[in-house]
Amino acid sequence: MSLPYTMVFSLLMTEASLVIVIVSNCSREDEEDEEEEALPYSVNRVVKVEEVSEHSHHHHHDHVSDSNVAARRFYAQRNMYLTGFTLFLSLILNRSFFMILDLLQSEEKMDIIRNEASVQSKEYERALDSETKLKKEVKELNDIVATHASAKRDLDNLKKQATQQQEEYVRLADANTEMEKKLQGVELVELERKKDI
Numbered sequence: 001m002s003l004p005y006t007m008v009f010s011l012l013m014t015e016a017s018l019v020i021v022i023v024s025n026c027s028r029e030d031e032e033d034e035e036e037e038a039l040p041y042s043v044n045r046v047v048k049v050e051e052v053s054e055h056s057h058h059h060h061h062d063h064v065s066d067s068n069v070a071a072r073r074f075y076a077q078r079n080m081y082l083t084g085f086t087l088f089l090s091l092i093l094n095r096s097f098f099m100i101l102d103l104l105q106s107e108e109k110m111d112i113i114r115n116e117a118s119v120q121s122k123e124y125e126r127a128l129d130s131e132t133k134l135k136k137e138v139k140e141l142n143d144i145v146a147t148h149a150s151a152k153r154d155l156d157n158l159k160k161q162a163t164q165q166q167e168e169y170v171r172l173a174d175a176n177t178e179m180e181k182k183l184q185g186v187e188l189v190e191l192e193r194k195k196d197i
Contacts, residue, residue, distance in 0.1 A: 012080060015084055016087070020087070048076075
């Protein structure tokens with residue numbers, strides 16, 4: 001095998017082994033079996049053609065057989081490159097498929113989270129409305145309590161005034177009674193005087 005072909009072949013083998021490692025880690029078992037069978041077949045075919053090529057160079061130099069061997073080598077290398085490229089593309093497609101699948105699952109989760117957030121925000125708004133109504137009712141009740149407290153104070157003041165007025169009325173009635181008694185006493189005394197006269 002010539003030096004450029006050896007370099008290309010070693011580069012291709014390195015690339016193929018790297019692809020096999022990556023594909024085996026990322027793809028499913030069924031796909032792995034198919035891909036791993038394709039690459040060793042292509043590599044074995046190239047190696048076989050190279051052996052035939054080296055073997056034929058040692059025995060005779062027929063131009064037709066040399067071109068036939070070169071054509072075989074070309075086809076074998078072409079097939080190996082195509083297989084490697086196909087494996088690489090299958091790796092890319094496989095990774096793209098799983099990335100799209102992850103993206104779809106993430107979008108579904110995000111839709112669920114959005115719906116939950118919407119429900120929670122509606123519940124939060126309802127709670128705020130309820131809290132506002134309750135605060136308004138508490139304020140109204142406090143106003144009513146303040147009004148009742150004011151009315152109670154007014155009632156207590158009225159009771160005190162009524163008690164004071166009653167006491168004053170009783171005092172005045174007693175004074176009036178005493179005055180009337182005195183007045184009657186004076187009138188009786190005058191009547192008696194008049195009778196005496």
